[in-house]
Amino acid sequence: MPGKKKVAPKAVVSKPPSKPVEVKKDESDEPKLSKSYDLLRGFRDILSEDQGRWNLIRDTVRSIAEAYSFDRVDLPILERSELFNRTIGKGTDIIDKEMYTFTDPSNRSVAMRPEATASAARAYIGHGMLDRPQPVKMWYTGPMFRHDRPQAGRYRQFYQVGFESFGVDEPIVDAQLIVIGYKIFKDLGLDVKVQINSIGTTECRQAYLAELVAYFRQHRSKLSDDDKRRLQKNPLRILDSKEEVTRELLDGAPQILDWLDDKSKEHFMKVLEFLEEVEVPFVLNPYLVRGLDYYTHTVFEFVLADDEGTKAQSALGGGGRYDGLVELLGGRPTPACGFALGMERISRALEAKGINPLERPKPHVFFAQLGDASRRVGLKLFEDFRNAGVPIAEAFGKNSLKAQLDVANKLGVQFTLILGQKEVLDETIIIRDMESGAQEIVDVKKVVGLVKKKLRHEEGVDPIMQSPVETA
Ligand code: HAM
Numbered sequence: 001m002p003g004k005k006k007v008a009p010k011a012v013v014s015k016p017p018s019k020p021v022e023v024k025k026d027e028s029d030e031p032k033l034s035k036s037y038d039l040l041r042g043f044r045d046i047l048s049e050d051q052g053r054w055n056l057i058r059d060t061v062r063s064i065a066e067a068y069s070f071d072r073v074d075l076p077i078l079e080r081s082e083l084f085n086r087t088i089g090k091g092t093d094i095i096d097k098e099m100y101t102f103t104d105p106s107n108r109s110v111a112m113r114p115e116a117t118a119s120a121a122r123a124y125i126g127h128g129m130l131d132r133p134q135p136v137k138m139w140y141t142g143p144m145f146r147h148d149r150p151q152a153g154r155y156r157q158f159y160q161v162g163f164e165s166f167g168v169d170e171p172i173v174d175a176q177l178i179v180i181g182y183k184i185f186k187d188l189g190l191d192v193k194v195q196i197n198s199i200g201t202t203e204c205r206q207a208y209l210a211e212l213v214a215y216f217r218q219h220r221s222k223l224s225d226d227d228k229r230r231l232q233k234n235p236l237r238i239l240d241s242k243e244e245v246t247r248e249l250l251d252g253a254p255q256i257l258d259w260l261d262d263k264s265k266e267h268f269m270k271v272l273e274f275l276e277e278v279e280v281p282f283v284l285n286p287y288l289v290r291g292l293d294y295y296t297h298t299v300f301e302f303v304l305a306d307d308e309g310t311k312a313q314s315a316l317g318g319g320g321r322y323d324g325l326v327e328l329l330g331g332r333p334t335p336a337c338g339f340a341l342g343m344e345r346i347s348r349a350l351e352a353k354g355i356n357p358l359e360r361p362k363p364h365v366f367f368a369q370l371g372d373a374s375r376r377v378g379l380k381l382f383e384d385f386r387n388a389g390v391p392i393a394e395a396f397g398k399n400s401l402k403a404q405l406d407v408a409n410k411l412g413v414q415f416t417l418i419l420g421q422k423e424v425l426d427e428t429i430i431i432r433d434m435e436s437g438a439q440e441i442v443d444v445k446k447v448v449g450l451v452k453k454k455l456r457h458e459e460g461v462d463p464i465m466q467s468p469v470e471t472a
Pocket of ligand 1: 114115116117146148153154155156157158159160162163164291315316317318319320322337338339340341342343344345
């Protein structure tokens with residue numbers, strides 16, 4: 001029975017991320033004078049070439065969120081700085097180096113959210129959700145901001161989708177959230193595995209941290225200034241270090257799993273049992289602590305299965321339990337658990353696998369006009385096709401038939417509808433089969449139905465975008 005699995009004290013694991021390779025580009029944050037309207041470093045435009053994948057991610061996430069009864073929330077981008085300082089914690093890279101903080105015109109210190117879990121907890125308390133039936137399950141998507149070193153898969157504005165579940169402390173909640181993340185990847189066609197660890201409660205972590213500090217103190221002279229600072233300010237963060245020397249030292253460092261109290265161990269083992277039950281592949285990683293201070297018990301990350309999980313940018317998502325967060329923000333003690341996925345990283349993984357859906361349905365029909373009277377009919381006809389759910393393209397701005405047929409050819413449509421002066425007068429229209437060049441003249445009032453029928457006969461062509469609304 002899967003329940004027999006013990007938390008191995010020295011599990012075979014992957015190491016923490018190695019120092020990421022910088023993408024050499026303009027190193028300066030200050031745009032050169034001639035480039036003063038360039039994008040800020042680490043910011044990007046997501047153009048239509050990418051939107052097909054983004055739509056796919058959004059649609060997949062939404063349908064899974066609905067299936068698991070998570071309610072959509074939209075949370076503000078700007079929050080009081082204190083919300084993040086308190087929850088993510090001083091001594092984390094996010095708070096010490098990466099947050100976009102400024103004073104607003106009311107002289108208040110505000111921050112562009114680096115993540116949304118703290119905001120979700122603030123909303124949970126602020127809207128009295130403690131009094132609703134628990135768990136309260138929310139999901140969100142939107143941009144986050146971190147003034148991190150930009151490189152492939154790491155931006156200063158990036159998008160997340162996130163799931164948060166408040167009010168239940170059972171290990172099944174942790175496991176189900178992991179299953180939800182796993183399912184999202186599966187539905188997207190990406191093979192991922194879960195890296196998982198437990199960092200127990202704040203109390204049992206104290207004894208571990210004392211041991212960890214003692215260990216690294218012996219090697220203090222080898223540590224970078226950043227890691228020395230971590231050791232002093234927030235020693236758990238040394239496990240996130242990207243320094244080669246520190247990573248090597250980690251081999252002999254005490255592991256947090258050995259310091260878990262019985263309750264924490266039991267909680268963790270149950271999560272692992274549930275995951276085994278549903279056959280979600282996971283790897284124990286005792287170095288995984290995640291870069292935010294609010295976590296308790298289970299922490300996890302999703303990495304591509306064919307990735308060793310050692311590259312800094314390999315985490316497509318991550319999360320964990322955060323039983324102290326609501327209380328920290330002044331609410332009643334409330335257990336909670338959640339995760340967030342990075343949309344840019346998922347999009348890159350999809351692209352690498354050649355998964356590149358179209359941003360919008362490809363039109364199968366083109367409308368070519370000759371003169372203003374024909375344009376007028378065309379405008380109306382365009383609406384008729386749209387209402388029938390058949391994507392149709394046009395080049396109303398072009399005058400010559402040849403130029404319009406060139407566009408139609410480039411688009412690769414099956415049929416072009418040609419409407420000249422004569423056809424306008426006769427209330428007819430020409431349907432041209434673009435492959436054979438054959439043309440037929442039909443009643444303009446019947447053309448929508450006829451074209452739909454023809455498209456249905458064409459192999460593999462589904463002309464319908466959405467459920468069609470038939471015109472009278
Ligand atoms: P996080 O690990 O900081 O967790 O971020 C989650 C995911 O966002 C990462 O795994 C990564 O895919 C993506 N991500 C983070 N930083 C960047 C960046 N600079 N550029 C591109 N993608 C990035 C959180 O934010 C927690 N709020 C997750 C959570 C929800 N924990 C509990 N509930």
